[in-house]
Amino acid sequence: MSQSSVWHDCGFKIACIDTGLFRDGLAACYLIEHDGEAALVDTGTRNSLPRIMQTLADHNISPEQVRWIMPTHVHLDHAGGAGALMVEMPEATLVVHERGARHMITPEKLQAGSMAVYGEEAYDAAFGQLVPVPAQRVCIAADGDSFDLGSRRLQTLNTAGHARHHYVVWDEHSSGLFTGDTFGVSYPELNTGRGSRFIFPPSTPVQFDPAAWHESLNRLMKLPVERVFLTHFGMHEQPAELAALLHEQIDVYVNLARQIGAEFSRRLDEVDSDAEALADAMQRRLQSRLMQHSLDELAARQCTVPPSVIRQKLAGDMQLNAQGLLHWLAQSVPHGSGG
Incomplete structure (x- = not known):
């Protein structure tokens, strides 16, 4: 079986599918196959559907063999295609965090919020219309729950920090974690130097929580994990090194946000200042x-x-990261929590 420009083989009966969001190499989802059954971890957007269906066909997997669809959280680059995939895969069950389930069953609010950010035309081009998932086909993933894929077990572990509705998937068979955004963003094309890998936390609005993120990473590194499968982007080995780098960068981001907050605090307090500007x-x-x-x-x-x-590659990430950090700062400063 040959690989295509759409997917590549990670070993362990795992395929990394490029979902094609904005550019190649930005966002992925993962196909896991075992004992004649399949699971998808993350879904891309509705516009990713043709790539996912092609990957299934390339692996001689019918849509009816897909048992689990597992968006790690309900941000649209991870879950926007869930409803459309459920239509195509009649035997599948959607596995979703309890805080995100309502957005998959009735996605109108989620879609409206994204349209407000991107504008209707840009939203449609990137994400496509969200399709509701019937409530009876949704399974709430509690922390530590297991989902069988033949003789293979996939376990969901709650990981707040990037979002409160986030879980990761532990796959003992590959000693791998499917991490969504919990292990940060590390684009392979930027890891071309001689030093350690480049990684940063996606602090996108509106639930960035640095203390919880540190706790989540510490918990995950107690597992015998040998590799992580990032949505942004691809499989990475030596996860302890990656976790240490991400811990460091979370703290850097927090300090940068606080520095900017301090620089602007006096001007924001002036009576005649234009707060919006x-x-x-x-x-x-x-x-x-x-x-x-x-x-x-x-x-x-x-x-x-x-x-x-x-x-050019990081412009969109840094814009969203700044928005999320400032939202966190505004929520934390009045209560004195500071993160």
Whole structure:
């Protein structure tokens, strides 16, 4: 069986499928097959459906053999295609965190919120219309639940930090974790230097929680994990090194957000200040700092990708990260929690 430009073989009867969101190499989902049954971890968007169906066909797997569809959380790059896949895969059950189930069953609010961010035309081009999932085909994944794939067991583990409705999937067969966003973002094309891998936490709005994220990573590293399967992007081995780097970068992001908050706090408190304009300036400033931090990290690793290309690849990530960090800062400062 030959690989295609759509998917590649990770071993262990696992295929990494490029969902094609925005560009190649940005977002993935994973096909796991065992004993004549299959599971999909994360779904891409509705527009990813043709790529997923092609991958099934390439593996001689019928849609009826797919038993579990497992979005790690309900952000649209991970779960936007769930409803459309459920239509195509009549024997599948959707496995979803209890905090995200309602958004899969009645997705109108989720879709409206995303349209407000992207605009209707851009939203349709990237994500496509969400399809509701019948409630009777939804299984709530509790922490530690197991889902059989023939003789293979997949276990869901709750991992707050990026989002409160997030779980990861532990697969003992591969000694692997399907991590959604919990193990951060590490694009292979940027890991071309001589140093350690480049990784950052996707602090996208609105549930970034650094303390919970540290706890989740610590818990996962108590497992005998040998590899992680990132939605953004691909399989990575030596996960202890990756976890240590991500711990470090979470703290860097928190400190950058606090620095920007301190820089702007006096101006925001002025009676005659334009709060909206200052908030916009604050976001631009933090986004710029995050981008420069990324460029500095990659330069230190002797990354061979030109800075102009790096900026292009990371622009969307850094914009969302700045938004999420400022939302966290606004929620934490009044209560004195600080993260």
